[in-house]
Amino acid sequence: MAETKARAEKAFDRLVWDFGAKYPKAVDILVKDRVVLLSFYDFPAEHWIHIRTTHPVESSFATIRHRTSRIQKCVSRNTWLGLVFPLALTAQKSWRKLRGFNRLPDVVKGIRFQDGIAVSDQPGETEEEQQKVAA
Numbered sequence: 001m002a003e004t005k006a007r008a009e010k011a012f013d014r015l016v017w018d019f020g021a022k023y024p025k026a027v028d029i030l031v032k033d034r035v036v037l038l039s040f041y042d043f044p045a046e047h048w049i050h051i052r053t054t055h056p057v058e059s060s061f062a063t064i065r066h067r068t069s070r071i072q073k074c075v076s077r078n079t080w081l082g083l084v085f086p087l088a089l090t091a092q093k094s095w096r097k098l099r100g101f102n103r104l105p106d107v108v109k110g111i112r113f114q115d116g117i118a119v120s121d122q123p124g125e126t127e128e129e130q131q132k133v134a135a
Contacts, residue, residue, distance in 0.1 A: 001048075004115040005041035012038070043107060045116025046100020063091040 002008035012034060020027045030037065040051040064087045112119045 005038060008038050008041065041115055042113055043116070044100050044103040044113055044118070046103055047107075048116065049099065061088075061091075063087055 002011055012030075016027055016031060040048050043051060064084055106118060107113075
């Protein structure tokens with residue numbers, strides 16, 4: 001993973017150049033979704049690992065789905081809940097804790113981020129001060 005969006009753009013261009021001839025359909029799909037694929041650079045760096053997760057809901061409930069699809073006798077609601085609730089409690093132990101939750105109010109307020117660091121529109125603020133706020 002690139003440290004900045006500019007480096008990611010360069011790496012993306014290189015990928016298109018290297019694999020465009022071999023895999024044109026796949027590269028076309030990536031090019032079409034380029035903005036979305038690189039949009040996580042516009043959020044706090046602490047959130048990047050969570051944003052890049054491919055399907056958080058599916059992966060969270062994979063254990064439950066795996067167990068319940070094998071059991072055919074879960075016909076009543078109470079039986080179902082009796083099985084699913086303990087499985088969810090067990091699965092919860094391995095879930096990744098949310099990093100950077102204290103940055104969520106900044107995201108909601110609409111503060112802009114560039115390469116994971118908050119961008120201030122105030123002229124007097126230096127990059128060093130912005131990094132202190134981001135830390």
